[in-house]
Amino acid sequence: MRRVLLMAALLVLGGGLSACKQPLLRSTGDTPALDTARLELEIKPLAAAAAPGVLGFGIMNLVSGETWTLNGERRFPLDDVAALPLGAAAIGEIEGGRLKDGEILSVREVDLAPPPSAIADAWPSRSDYTIHTLVEAAVRGSDTTADDLLIHRIGGPGAVTAWLVDKHVAEVRLDRYRREIDPHRSGLASFRADWKGETAYRQVQASLTPAQRQAAMTAYLADPRDTATPRGMLRFFQALSAGELISHAGMTRLMATIPQDASPGLPPGAHFAHKRAQMAALPGQPGVLNDxxxxxxxxxRRYAITVFLAGSTQDAKAQADTVARTLAAAGRSVH
Incomplete structure (x- = not known):
């Protein structure tokens, strides 16, 4: 029954590998073409090995627009990657004069969200934070309470999604607060203040049976809310790069907030400004890992890259290896 439930959810997320490569979207440009034969050869076997999980991948040349995707039209949970469109929306509000970097928001008990959240951990000893600090905490630090404070100040998850749709980024959506999403996918009610802190929250999660957590995760993987397609995330980065979402100065600010590194397997001298999200699961149960x-x-040369791995029952190390090998394949395709 567990296998049936999991596979039912994965049918919504991804199904099989048939017809999973989307048509290439090409335009003229001065940069070399992607090595699509290499992508085909290297990434499809990684997707097959991740089954019953579903691997979603996309790469776009941000100059020419050339694109290659695997399961590019399928929806995957955003998890912490949601901080990227949220951060862009917050900067957009600042540029539009509807927010100010120095504006102070006060944390209330109802605003607290699950770990990781240094802001929740510090409450009630500290409750006041500037918008500037919250953007940094949300994007760089994956602070879930910072996410919720910003979303609420902007007008709610629906306001962020409406802003994206208005900017022609139609396949990225935010629907709920993190204090709802994270507990619900474990089988819990919305977050409570006495659950704050890593230890307390894990103890509450441990009070549920594996079957309860399995059922909650199966429902989470099948839920279209708070999801994006690889194609949609590429479009987000394209719009960001083109100045369609926020100014170029705002884009520079957002990209500087995202962690940057020279990831193993990527071309020498390259830097990857990226947001990683990993939702740990019980051994043998499905998880989520995004980059x-x-x-x-x-x-x-600049390339937008998206990797989504959802529903994999591999252990955390194997999931990380799948994503790392996918990124390395992307790096080899742009030499």
């Missing part, structure tokens, strides 16, 4: 960002090569 999305912009790869900048030594010669200045």
């Amino acid at each position: 999305a960002g912009v790869l900048t090569l030594k010669d200045g």
Whole structure:
């Protein structure tokens, strides 16, 4: 029954590998073409090995618009990657004069969200934070309470999604607060203040049976809310790069807030500004691991890259290896 439930959820997320490569979207440009044969050869076997999980992948040349995807039209849970469109929306509100970096928001008990959240951990000893600090905490620190404070101040998850749709980013959506999403996917009610802190929250999760957590995760994987397609995330980065979402100065600010590194397997001298999200699961139960960002090569070429891995029953190390090998394949395709 567990296998049936999991596979039912995965049918919504991804199904099989048939017809999973989307048509290439090409436009003229001065940059070299993607090595699509390499992508085909290297990434499809990784997707097959991740079954019953579903691997979603997309890469876009941000100059020419050339794109290659695997399961590019299928929806995957955003998890912490939601901080990227949220951060962009917050900067957009600042640029529009509807928010100010120095505006102070006060944390209430109802605003507290599950770990990781240094802001929740510090409450009630500290309750006041500037918008600037909250954007940093949400995007760089994956602070769930910072997410919720910003979303509420902007007008709610629906306001962020409406802003994205208005900017022609139609396949990325935010629907709920993190204090709702994270507990519900474990089988819990909305977050409570006495659950704050990693230890307390894990103890509450441990009070549920594996079957309860399995059922909650199956429902989470099948839920279209708070999801994105790989194609949608590529479009987000394209719009961000083109100045369609926020100004170029705002884009620079957002990208500087995203963690940057020279990830193993990527071309020498390249830097990857990216947001990673990992939702740990019980051994043998499905989890979520995402990585999305912009790869900048030594010669200045820039590529948006998105990797979503949902429903995998691999252990955490194997899931991380799948994502790392997918990113490495992407790096080899742009040499």
